[in-house]
Amino acid sequence: MKLSHFFTVIILPKETPNSKLYSSVEKLLAPFDESLQVPSYEQECYCIRSEIVKDIQEQLNKEFGTFDSARERFREAHPEFHSVESHLPGEFDNELEEERRRLWQREVLDDRDKLERELLATLKKSPIPDCSDCKGTGIVRTEYNPDSKWDYWRVGGRWDGDIKNESRPSSDGGFNFANDHEEVSNNCDITDFLFENQIIPFAIVTPDGKWHEKGKMGWWALVSDEKDGKDWKEMALFIYNKYKGHLAVGCDLHI
Incomplete structure (x- = not known):
């Protein structure tokens, strides 16, 4: 199990009929x-x-x-974030979580990332001579989708009602496995509403088929190339405004 779920907004043409909402989301996510x-x-x-x-x-x-020792030092330095760590997504103060992520980036990740980039630029890239896949050539052929972003998705899910800024009853400890957490009617609104209420997901798919994201979501909820929270918020609001009057469906994606 990879255990990475993230809230994604799919923007659809304003003329999309209700009967075609799900299939339209499915089509935009397919690539x-x-x-x-x-x-x-x-x-x-x-x-x-x-x-x-x-x-x-x-x-x-x-x-x-190690990261474990870094986490322990961070927790000791910032006890105000202990409550955030013990909650499921959507159950804690988003501003507090954003502050925690900002400080973690500044106090822990920035220096590590800088050294990592320096090492990547200087270390010699060499294949393993007895690698069973490339036979020491360093090159393999693959049919893996280079644009892959998800292996499973559903409307609503863990973020049931979030796109409408509604606090809907949750179940299964917040995982919301039941079908009634996947109703399109409870997870669809117009982009104007998202703009006005500043509903910011992790990723957005626009009607032109383009994928926009705060960062690259990996396994175990590890995010790489993550944008600053303020920058991503501005980008998301810009997209909502660009597609003003369009329909937006909130989805729970997994990778």
């Missing part, structure tokens, strides 16, 4: 399906990166300590 098979192409073998990552991680841990 980003992890299981979508694409024509075979060449890419760098994972063995190259695995060796580099191993070397980099060792040097980062030597310089800054």
